Amino acid sequence: MKERTSEKILLIISFSAIISLLLITIFIFVQGMPLIFKVGLKNFFSTHWAPTKGNFGILSMIVGSLLVTFGALIIGVPLSLACSIFLAEFAPPPVQKILKPIIELLAGIPSVVYGFIGIVILVPLIRNTLGGSGFSVLTASIILGIMILPTIVSISYDSLVAVPQTYREGSYALGATKWQTVLMVLFPSARSGIIAAIILGMGRAIGETMAVIMIAGNALKIPGSILDPVRTITSTIALELGYSTGDHRAALFACGSILFIIIVLLNIIAIKIARRE
Amino acid sequence: MKFRIGPRTSQIIAYILLLICTIFVISILIFIIGFVFKNGFASLTWNFLTQKTKAMGKEGGVFPSIIGTLMVTLFAIIVATPLGLGSALYLTEYTKGGVIRRVISFGADCLAGVPSIIFGLFGFIFFVIALKLGWSIISGGLTLAVMILPTIIRTSEEAIKAVPKAYREISYSLGVGKIDTIIKIVLPSAFPGILTGIILGIGRAVSETAAVIFTAGSSLNIPSSLFSSTRTLAVHFYILAREGISMPKAYGTATVLIISILLINFIAYRLMHRFIARYY
Numbered sequence: 141m142k143e144r145t146s147e148k149i150l151l152i153i154s155f156s157a158i159i160s161l162l163l164i165t166i167f168i169f170v171q172g173m174p175l176i177f178k179v180g181l182k183n184f185f186s187t188h189w190a191p192t193k194g195n196f197g198i199l200s201m202i203v204g205s206l207l208v209t210f211g212a213l214i215i216g217v218p219l220s221l222a223c224s225i226f227l228a229e230f231a232p233p234p235v236q237k238i239l240k241p242i243i244e245l246l247a248g249i250p251s252v253v254y255g256f257i258g259i260v261i262l263v264p265l266i267r268n269t270l271g272g273s274g275f276s277v278l279t280a281s282i283i284l285g286i287m288i289l290p291t292i293v294s295i296s297y298d299s300l301v302a303v304p305q306t307y308r309e310g311s312y313a314l315g316a317t318k319w320q321t322v323l324m325v326l327f328p329s330a331r332s333g334i335i336a337a338i339i340l341g342m343g344r345a346i347g348e349t350m351a352v353i354m355i356a357g358n359a360l361k362i363p364g365s366i367l368d369p370v371r372t373i374t375s376t377i378a379l380e381l382g383y384s385t386g387d388h389r390a391a392l393f394a395c396g397s398i399l400f401i402i403i404v405l406l407n408i409i410a411i412k413i414a415r416r417e
Numbered sequence: 418m419k420f421r422i423g424p425r426t427s428q429i430i431a432y433i434l435l436l437i438c439t440i441f442v443i444s445i446l447i448f449i450i451g452f453v454f455k456n457g458f459a460s461l462t463w464n465f466l467t468q469k470t471k472a473m474g475k476e477g478g479v480f481p482s483i484i485g486t487l488m489v490t491l492f493a494i495i496v497a498t499p500l501g502l503g504s505a506l507y508l509t510e511y512t513k514g515g516v517i518r519r520v521i522s523f524g525a526d527c528l529a530g531v532p533s534i535i536f537g538l539f540g541f542i543f544f545v546i547a548l549k550l551g552w553s554i555i556s557g558g559l560t561l562a563v564m565i566l567p568t569i570i571r572t573s574e575e576a577i578k579a580v581p582k583a584y585r586e587i588s589y590s591l592g593v594g595k596i597d598t599i600i601k602i603v604l605p606s607a608f609p610g611i612l613t614g615i616i617l618g619i620g621r622a623v624s625e626t627a628a629v630i631f632t633a634g635s636s637l638n639i640p641s642s643l644f645s646s647t648r649t650l651a652v653h654f655y656i657l658a659r660e661g662i663s664m665p666k667a668y669g670t671a672t673v674l675i676i677s678i679l680l681i682n683f684i685a686y687r688l689m690h691r692f693i694a695r696y697y
Binding site: 142143146147149150151153154155156157158159160161163164167168171218219220222223225226227230231239241242243244245246247248249250251252253254255256257259260261286289290293316317318319320322340343344346347348349350353354374377378381382392393396399400403404406407408410411 | 436521525526531626
């Protein structure tokens with residue numbers, strides 16, 4: 141009796157995560173989706189955003205989100221892959237032992253701190269050297285690129301270390317150098333872990349809100365150059381949710397729905413790839 | 418004649434390039450923390466930690482935000498721990514593959530990837546408006562609880578899995594039932610690992626901004642009940658920095674925030690290591 145009751149209780153509890161996920165999906169979509177159908181896809185995917193006057197075009201924000209995320213990946217991925225390869229294969233064990241935990245500790249720095257560093261260091265630097273206001277696609281890409289470093293380094297390091305030692309020894313026995321072994325043996329074997337790491341980093345970048353608001357300039361148009369200001373989907377939600385009402389608020393939830401769809405798709409791809417090992 | 422770089426040379430070039438990238442990555446991250454500390458330590462006085470916030474943050478300290486952060490985080494942990502631990506127990510002790518396991522794992526994995534602004538939107542419409550809890554510690558705490566649930570599920574699951582099968586078998590052979598074995602044998606053995614998950618959850622909750630600003634609000638009063646609105650340290654820092662209210666106070670708040678996070682993550686890391694040393 142006691143056994144069966146406790147099993148039932150645990151079963152019910154164990155659905156908490158999936159129920160939360162369903163509640164989140166339902167509440168956000170029920171708030172947002174009707175507006176998309178009400179105003180039509182043409183209005184919703186235009187570039188004209190004036191939610192108090194009936195224009196709900198979020199195209200420039202989608203472009204903004206994709207631009208800064210892509211920029212962050214260009215900056216963050218090569219650096220973090222290089223760092224994880226060095227730590228996993230080239231660094232002497234004591235160095236590994238010190239640096240890996242340091243990088244993991246740094247993964248906890250709050251994103252607002254990155255945004256703040258953007259405001260006080262990077263924005264003036266870009267304004268004075270490259271011109272423009274300094275609040276730009278470039279600034280946001282660099283800060284997001286730095287922000288995703290610890291995530292990607294730590295996960296791809298783990299997948300490199302997980303490659304069996306015999307693979308390396310086989311490659312060395314054939315006369316390959318360490319670097320050749322990395323390129324021809326380790327990369328292909330750890331590929332799915334590395335791709336999953338990159339997708340998780342991408343998810344972090346596209347979902348980041350507060351840091352981006354602080355440095356991207358939040359202008360409502362498709363940027364013409366990387367020095368132009370930009371506004372992302374997440375920034376719009378956070379900037380306007382506080383004072384929005386009626387259709388305007390529904391439009392923000394519609395933005396949330398679009399973001400949610402993008403993120404869930406990314407996650408499913410990441411989970412599929414990671415499970416393939 | 419075609420010029421080719423030999424394998425030895427490319428090995429050396431690769432080594433140097435990778436070394437430069439690694440040094441660059443580590444120094445950027447260390448620089449960020451060092452820069453904040455350098456500018457923040459001047460503001461970091463006893464009064465700063467214990468005084469009320471005055472003039473929207475231009476003067477005074479961050480005491481209300483420290484209390485607010487503690488209360489919201491504590492509330493989140495109290496809600497998320499039983500749910501996360503229970504899920505992990507069911508996953509490890511009661512399921513052997515199958516649909517239920519896949520559904521639960523999928524839920525936890527997907528929830529882990531949801532960005533914090535989505536939690537903010539959900540918490541706002543569900544806890545603040547639909548359940549009429551208003552901008553409050555409860556709304557903020559519940560939202561954060563949902564956010565850190567996957568962290569706690571995953572870490573507890575790993576910790577429980579690491580407890581050797583033999584422990585359970587010995588207990589069963591003595592005639593102890595399943596749930597008693599879990600309570601008296603499995604949970605105590607997995608405790609440090611479970612605690613690691615909880616501490617990592619605390620770290621995420623403390624550093625969160627987007628999910629709490631729309632659920633706990635941004636009141637600067639010291640909260641008098643669980644229904645009071647409050648402004649956590651991360652939110653306070655965001656407002657100080659974005660609205661340019663006071664740079665010295667912003668640096669000071671950031672320093673408090675970073676020191677707490679580093680400390681929290683360091684403790685989690687040490688615990689995890691001791692746990693791993695015990696079972697692997």
